[in-house]
Amino acid sequence: MIDSLYIAWRYVSYNWVRSLTLVACITLIAVLPLSLELLLDESERQLLSRAESTPLVVGAKGSSLDLVMSSLYFGKTLPELISMADAERVIKTGLAQPLPLYVRFKARGAPVVGATLDYFDFRGLHIAQGRNLALLGECVLGARVAENFGLNPGDALLSSPESLFDLAGVYPLKMQVVGILEPAHSADDLAVFVDLKTAWIIQGLVHGHEELVNVTDPTLVMDRSNGNVTATAKLTHYTQITPENIDSFHFHGDPADYPITAVIALPYDDKSSAILRGRFVAGEQPRQIEVPGEVIEGLLANIFRIKSVLDAVILVVGLATVLALVLVFALSLRLRQREIQTIFKLGCSRLTIARFLGAEIVIILAASALLTLLLLGVVERYDEPLVRTLFIR
């Protein structure tokens, strides 16, 4: 056996180009489906983990997928809005704690996530540089947003107008970057976090302006009557919050009516979760309450159905490769007919000849197996960052 392996090894190493090509082909055909399996499993795990760690999401009735994608992954589709009254409703049930979210606006293409500080505790987000939100108008950046925009604490970031032509609508707010989060390896890395109230400032529901009651410029005042001062359009609204003007910022209307896109509900236990779900389903308001894990599982089941197609394709390609390899071996055998005849003449048995050829195949296969294991080991070791880089942005 050793002689067979020795002779085979000499042949394989002499014809290294052919041998490497064969090893590469076999390795590829082995590594592809297996590493795809590993990466898809990891993708599923990563996508699901964020969903599974979020117990319940409350939103306007409509697409559950849009609601979950907006709340968990800050997707582009804006779900129908609900209000802070819905967060209050959750508190009043005494069954869960609410985390209101307002994911509507953008800053240079990155989603602006209006949330409370509790969101950071919930998601385990920690500050890497600077500090967390403290005052209106401040923002904290996800790790990748900061990197992509080249921003640091102390820099400014302008929110984007919702529409170029809606001049009277949402106007840009110059936000102060006060902190950058540690990488969370999730959608949070790509978000700009602001206090809910700052998101309402971007919308114009909360604003600051020159003091109006005692103003002396008559061109700023349209009417004073019944204890009300009506301003003209000349009145300047502040587009940046500073220590000098922060006191002037105020709310208009009932804060309970202020809009949000979703409420993440944190039930105290499973029983509370079930009761809460029942109450929202039976409620009069057009609201839905979803279990993100179930929604995403359903989505993944559909997406990963494509995996079966991929598996079938890889199988066919694999078969074709195997056939090609068999052909290569057969042709190689033909080319070596003379060598085989010579050693037969010298006194070599057909079985020994078969052993020589078999040993070559064993060496090729062993090399492929080793390389496959090595590559799979690397894929498994780095599956998390690979999935983040390749599949989940």
Add this chain to the structure above:
Amino acid sequence: MIQIHGLNFTYPGGTFHLQIPNFQVQRGEKLAVIGPSGSGKTTLLNLVSGIVTPELGEIEAAGTTVSALSDAERRDFRIRNIGFVFQDFELLDYLNVLDNILHPYRISRALRLDSGVRERAALLAGQMDIGDKLKRRTDDLSQGEKQRVAICRALLPGPRLLLADEATGNLDPRNKGRILDLLFDAVDAHGATLLAVTHDHELLPRFDRVVDFADFQQTAAA
């Protein structure tokens, strides 16, 4: 050393038929076999070495009735007792000179490769003036050097019978003589018998005897 009586051989398919009523080679004799192409000279070598077997007749070589052996016995007999030297050398380009010389020991369990064999191989190579080329690839050798490697390979197991099929066929005139000298010296030194098929009439006077295959009946394909 070789005795053939009443031999009748036909290749499968009936394309060639050879009849040898009587043929003998003495021990230590250096016999040249000549004849036109297709006359069966190589077939003779195949019959003597047991590569093929006759339908009729008896072949005795190196004291063994080769025609009566089984396939496995003929293989073992061949590798122990018979050394081959081919026209095209038939060396393996993926083995170095030493490995080519040792090759018979790796392809049959009838021969056992040990340190003694490696030493003998080195010695033999030295005698053939290729002792400094043991680690070289055969592609790097000249035609003459290649044939010397082939001769070392043939001689290493200590064969009693050396079969050379056009051993000088691919060599230039200078090397032809040299190789033949080496072959004859080796045969003498090892006490072997040489049966050489050749087209080279210039070399015939150097042999002990010359047999013309035209003396034997053969039938070519119609």
Add this chain to the structure above:
Amino acid sequence: MHYAKQLPCLRITLLLLTLVFAPTAIAADKLKVYTVNYPLAYFTERIAGEQAEVVFPAPPDVDPAFWMPDTDTIIAYQRADLIVINGANYAKWISKVSLPRLRMVDTSRPFADRFLQQQATSHSHGTGGDHSHSGTAFTTWLDPGQAVQQAEVIAAALTRKRTAAKQLFETNLEELKSNLLALDERLARVTTSAADSPILASHPVYQYLARRYGLNLRSVMWEPDEVPDESQWAEFVKILEEHPAKWMLWEAEPASESVERLRSLGVESIVFDPCGNRPESGDFLSVMLKNAASLEDVSR
């Protein structure tokens, strides 16, 4: 023999170590509770006892309702286990900062539907129509009944955070409640005879006190340490014609010039300290009892 002599020394050493490190151990285990005014700090201290470290970081010379903490203080609030707020839009700074809502305790939530609104000048602009600022009266604790409810909310929040100390919190709460109810009785007694008498207040901070005890109270916008100007006196005289009060409540000791001028108009001054911030001496209860004593003068 040698070891027997060492044992007492060992015991003493261990005892000393315990005494040194035990306070630290207890301190490390205490809940950290931040409040937005002194009354809430007082209630929390009374209820939580040793279970909490109560912090009310506003400087002593500011009105906590209008105080704006610096960034470091805001961050300290963020790190608290509980943030006890008054509600009724008391601490104006809360709407300007980021705080963890789940750790905020809105103590006036139980009676939020009964907040009093005070007249404030509204303004409007854009397409939103007329809007009014929430001119919500925010000195909720001046109604002892409401103070009791606020204390109950604090106790419930503390219990949720530290279930093991529930009994302690309940006991302390009952003690505090009995004090507040006794105060309520005294104030009720004191104000009964003054029920219909017109009373003036130097500042609009006594709304809940007035509602609780049916006081005929009207406010102006004066500061104790500022003497009103002539236009303010003129306005005051007009008010006095409609509302012929004999007493004016001040948040703190007023300027003597103000007192004299008021006296010349037939109005005597008494101090009723809302106690929004920590008093120089005494505590919330002693200040309220002192206030009650001052009101006794009104009722005579």
